[in-house]
Amino acid sequence: MIAKRLCIIGVGLIGGSLARAVRAAGECEHIIGCGRNEASLQTAQKLGVIDSYSTDAATAVADADVVVLAVPVGAIGSVLTQIRDALAEHAVVTDVGSSKGSVVDAVKAVYSDIPVFFVPGHPIAGTEQSGVEASFAELFQQRRVILTPVAQTDVGALEQVTQLWQCAGAQVSTMSPEHHDAVLAATSHLPHMLAFALVELLNQRDDSDEIFDYAAGGFRDFTRIASSDPVMWRDICLANADALLELVDDYTQGLSRLADMLRNGDADGLLKTFEQSKQARDRFIG
């Protein structure tokens, strides 16, 4: 059994789905949830996602073997401060934040250095939905989880968090926090910025109702991620601002080159770019 007592702080889509998966795998005895919204915790308990709950983080982590921080990355420092003196001696703590450099910084701001029992992590899974009602045990099946241990991270703690995600069906790999942030800025954070920016642009038009009325499946899929939780994405973008700003700059230059081709009627240049993109995307899907 991976954890007798598992504490999930933030029982939303990710935290709730992990709780469901660990329970389904029979890898814990008791799951205690924690959050600020008691109604949501009651729902989670009614749904059988958690066994008990507390709105007080220090109370929630008492005696827990594994503590998962499934809150927006901007809230991690505050939660760590609340639980610091209440953690069991053997407790392992991990998080699910989409940026890892900022989480490492937040942990360092509370502790003098990353404690051996803290394993920064990020499941690359999710939907545009939020909240425990949207959670499901299969969310992490066949999905990747990146753990970003630092030099002093305890090998046993890393192994325990690895097993936690593996029992939920995920493929776990490790890399440095910096490398994680560069990769995710490209594959996730930039696309979210681009999708938010497109919907914002169209929404500001006088004819926005008509525009959306004639939008089809391509637009629906392209903008799906713009329905994601705004607070979560504000935090992620700010937390990974450096890597993201560099990419926005690169992207703007690439888009400007495409626009130049269009302006100059460069049919061959456009075709070559579109062909290469299609090949790369088809390869990725295949």
Place this chain on the structure above:
Amino acid sequence: MIAKRLCIIGVGLIGGSLARAVRAAGECEHIIGCGRNEASLQTAQKLGVIDSYSTDAATAVADADVVVLAVPVGAIGSVLTQIRDALAEHAVVTDVGSSKGSVVDAVKAVYSDIPVFFVPGHPIAGTEQSGVEASFAELFQQRRVILTPVAQTDVGALEQVTQLWQCAGAQVSTMSPEHHDAVLAATSHLPHMLAFALVELLNQRDDSDEIFDYAAGGFRDFTRIASSDPVMWRDICLANADALLELVDDYTQGLSRLADMLRNGDADGLLKTFEQSKQARDRFIG
């Protein structure tokens, strides 16, 4: 019966799906396909999508009541030239091009003005797949079709093309070619440019394999349209270059404003933008 003899020039995803739908509705007796690739036409015939075919457009349109040009917009002028002297006197001609101003121009370049029997049209439907193998009769169910008749367009021809799409399950509306192009630049052409540009950016990186390896569902959906047919999209972008360039410019400015918020740590500004985008997108989906 809408057409005794229906001629589809370009039996791909759109042309093939329309043929299937009209046949399923029992609204024609004979469907003749036309294209440059004989193997593809043979496949279409084997699949029962068309009854017969010719690789010669003039031969294909002979005696047809309705002729549908389902070729890339860049090829419409050339096809019109080929069929000009072979059309039956009562024939109605329509197209499925994603830009309408350029189609009107192409028609004017062949005829001195838009002939009364030509009804420019655009079904807002499709997938990222191409070819007759990807076609299916339900593609246009509940989807919108925009027809862009001009002043001299024959009312009977407009009615016949309207019925053609209605029998395929589509909701038909009309607007001017210019207005169509402005709307579609925003909801379709710009998103395609943005998706192609993103995949291009990531594909050029040294670590592109790893990048794609860690991409998840959000990226998959966001870039789905980058798997679309490159020739078709080269033609569409060039055909609607003016409206598209204006939007790329607006978009770049909006993205730059978002980047400034990020650079300045403007959490409230980011949150407000993301919230408004999410609300607009959720409203569009609802």
